[in-house]
Amino acid sequence: MSAPRFLDIEYCQTDDALFPVAMAWSLEDGQMKTVVIAPADEWLPEDGDLGDLDLLYLEEQGVPLIELIHELHQDLPDQTVYVDGLDPDEILVDLIFSAMNQEAPFEVAPITELITGMSSEMLEDRRRHLLFEEGLEPQLPEHGVYALLLMAQEEGLFDEH
Known part of the structure; x- marks a missing residue:
């Protein structure tokens, strides 16, 4: 099976700081990894x-x-990784890699570039509905990734080979 890759980052934001605190991403087989x-x-x-x-x-x-x-280089090389488009995920990814003087091995793109048949408002409504239906916590990155995986599956975006 080949699934689109998704990523979600929980972050801390204050007047003086913005940085990632936890991250989840999906793999080709639809499995997920989560780290603090x-x-x-x-x-x-x-x-x-x-x-x-x-x-x-x-x-x-x-x-x-x-x-x-190292793990992201192993899991997501040369991939387009989709995000919900609500958070500053691209900035947070840049922060992670620039702290180690590296470039991200993947492109970050909003879910609207993957699921093009719905407006961003419709996609966000669907995502929120799935989070609620499944009893998921929106602030947990693994739950955000899971909701995006469910949306991709509904749209028939998983290759079964």
Whole structure:
């Protein structure tokens, strides 16, 4: 089976900071990977104010950027990876790779470039409806990717060979 690849990133945004904290992406077979991301020092605001984000948790449980980048190079080389188009996913991907002085091995594109038969509003309504129907948490990146996978499956975008 060959499925379109999807990606979703949970992030921290304050007045002084914007950086990824967790990420999920799908593989060719429709399986998913999810990681918590250990933040790069340069992402953290000088005043240390991250709202209600648990920095200690990220530092202890997070995957180092070099490992994350290695995995993304293995899983998504030369792919177009689709996102819901609502978050600054492209900026966040750039942050991850530029922190290690690398280029992303994949292109980021909005779901509207994959599912072209619906407007972005219709796609977002469908995504929200699926999240609700399936009892999914919209802020969890793996749930966001799962909803996009369901949408692609409904649209017949999985190759069965």
